[in-house]
Amino acid sequence: MTQTSVMLDPTGELSPAVRARLARPESLAGKTVGLLDISKPRGDVFLDRIEERLAEMDVTVKRYRKPTFTRVAPTELKQQIAGEVDLVVEGLAD
Amino acid sequence: MTPLPDGLIVVAKRDCPTCQLVEPLLPDIERQAGPLTVYSQDDPAFAAGVRGAQYDSTLEHSFRLQTEFVPTLIRVENGEEVERTYGWHRDDWRRLTGIEGLGEDLPMMRPGCGSKTLEPGIAEKLELQFGDTHLHAREIETDADDLIEACYERGWSDGLPVVPPTPERVLRMLRGTDRDPAEEIGLVPPDLAPCTVEKVAINAVMAGCKPEYMPVVLAALEAALTEEFGLHGLLCTTMFAGPMIIVNGPVAKSIGMNSGGNALGQGNRANATIGRALQLIVRNVGGGRPGEIDRATLGTPGKYTFCFAEAEDSEWLPLAEERGVPSGNSAVTLFAGEGVQGIVDQKSRTPESLAKSFALALRVVDHPKMAMAGDAVLVVSPEHSRVFIEAGWTKARLLEELENLLQFPGEEMVAGAGGITEGLPEQYRDKTIPKFRPGGLLIVRAGGTAGLFSAVIAGWAASGPVGSSPVTREVKV
Numbered sequence: 001m002t003q004t005s006v007m008l009d010p011t012g013e014l015s016p017a018v019r020a021r022l023a024r025p026e027s028l029a030g031k032t033v034g035l036l037d038i039s040k041p042r043g044d045v046f047l048d049r050i051e052e053r054l055a056e057m058d059v060t061v062k063r064y065r066k067p068t069f070t071r072v073a074p075t076e077l078k079q080q081i082a083g084e085v086d087l088v089v090e091g092l093a094d
Numbered sequence: 095m096t097p098l099p100d101g102l103i104v105v106a107k108r109d110c111p112t113c114q115l116v117e118p119l120l121p122d123i124e125r126q127a128g129p130l131t132v133y134s135q136d137d138p139a140f141a142a143g144v145r146g147a148q149y150d151s152t153l154e155h156s157f158r159l160q161t162e163f164v165p166t167l168i169r170v171e172n173g174e175e176v177e178r179t180y181g182w183h184r185d186d187w188r189r190l191t192g193i194e195g196l197g198e199d200l201p202m203m204r205p206g207c208g209s210k211t212l213e214p215g216i217a218e219k220l221e222l223q224f225g226d227t228h229l230h231a232r233e234i235e236t237d238a239d240d241l242i243e244a245c246y247e248r249g250w251s252d253g254l255p256v257v258p259p260t261p262e263r264v265l266r267m268l269r270g271t272d273r274d275p276a277e278e279i280g281l282v283p284p285d286l287a288p289c290t291v292e293k294v295a296i297n298a299v300m301a302g303c304k305p306e307y308m309p310v311v312l313a314a315l316e317a318a319l320t321e322e323f324g325l326h327g328l329l330c331t332t333m334f335a336g337p338m339i340i341v342n343g344p345v346a347k348s349i350g351m352n353s354g355g356n357a358l359g360q361g362n363r364a365n366a367t368i369g370r371a372l373q374l375i376v377r378n379v380g381g382g383r384p385g386e387i388d389r390a391t392l393g394t395p396g397k398y399t400f401c402f403a404e405a406e407d408s409e410w411l412p413l414a415e416e417r418g419v420p421s422g423n424s425a426v427t428l429f430a431g432e433g434v435q436g437i438v439d440q441k442s443r444t445p446e447s448l449a450k451s452f453a454l455a456l457r458v459v460d461h462p463k464m465a466m467a468g469d470a471v472l473v474v475s476p477e478h479s480r481v482f483i484e485a486g487w488t489k490a491r492l493l494e495e496l497e498n499l500l501q502f503p504g505e506e507m508v509a510g511a512g513g514i515t516e517g518l519p520e521q522y523r524d525k526t527i528p529k530f531r532p533g534g535l536l537i538v539r540a541g542g543t544a545g546l547f548s549a550v551i552a553g554w555a556a557s558g559p560v561g562s563s564p565v566t567r568e569v570k571v
Binding site for chain 1: 245
């Protein structure tokens, strides 16, 4: 069971308690986009179409695939993706 | 808070045999000497026959009555407590209730048990809920199953695990000082964020400090935040140094600091965590993080923590006393320190020879051809200090001799001399150059009793008014 814990903020409290998401890129020009298939059925159909659209925009695409959707991605795969691309699109369900 | 009910109050718990012993007396007490209020700490059915019996499920009443033992019997008149007794003492209970024959069949005396309010982990929770200590730091709620990992994710760690700063732990840490948690110690660079005693306590928890280290951590932070110490520049520099803490006086022994074997190394909780607490305050309160405003090219392991005590010797004046702190008082001296450079001299048996070894080693601070740039701390081990002490050399004498030995002809020091482009400007060619600025060389005694080894701790190359000067502050215990 998950339990909520409380900690006292050790910082100067100059930034929000909830961390902001990373800013979205202003454009995809020159970026490399990773498409992560989590191995859910027909995820490839969705990602193939995304790849087509990105290719039309001259965006470099790299494809990745998790061995199974029932487990988090293996560390090696996460490190590989982090090292090779600027952005990731991931399909979460079928 | 409601005023105390007039009459008698009994605080008890089922778990306590002495409370069970007195339980049958309570209806009689209520009838003959009431009104009676009974607060049961654990069993709603305790003293069920007494109208004034209450289950103190939150322990608020027990806490507010400052109950240390059960049973506690208190007499209240006009809302004020006039007398209390704890455990079962027949004569006391008779006097407080005014019932002459009370407990005739019971033994004269039975000790009580500890109050539930004082059980481990409970006291701090009750203080936070009902007490006078008010914490102001923002509460961060998390459903993480591992709080240490949650601290990492929030960027609160120096790379090593930190102790999660729960309110209970912070409250315990604050017990280490009499100072108001809301008191501001100063503005911590680079963000110039105000740092309260409470923020110091939070970071001290994370560093692994014990509450009794708090006065030393507070003094170290006060020293670090002075204009002379120049913490902002120190944490931004591309050079190596970080704040190093030298502790003098009785506090070092009373909190168990290490000034002996491996004094500059690992393994002692006070040494390790006091230095780390200061660095975590710089990181978390001030926002001084490597890769951001901390631009160190290489850094030094001392930037995790660098704190030790002087091995004070009656023959050599301790550093803090040299710097004006009265004998018998405790103090911290902050120094912008780089790393530890060992001096191995196992053959010198005269002070003259050993001083020359030291001077040679001190010359390399920053660069052998630089002068009056970085300060230095010379850490003299007991075996080396004995060579001087037996020859009648005080610390001041050693310092004076070293200053004489550390004068170099400008022609050796200027740029280009020795085929090395680094060096002093040409204008110094015909001058005699002292290696250190006046007051720039400090001597402390520390280390294990075996080993003819001492050490140089070089300072930040920007010393004095243009950078950092050593700063000494008394520890208010």
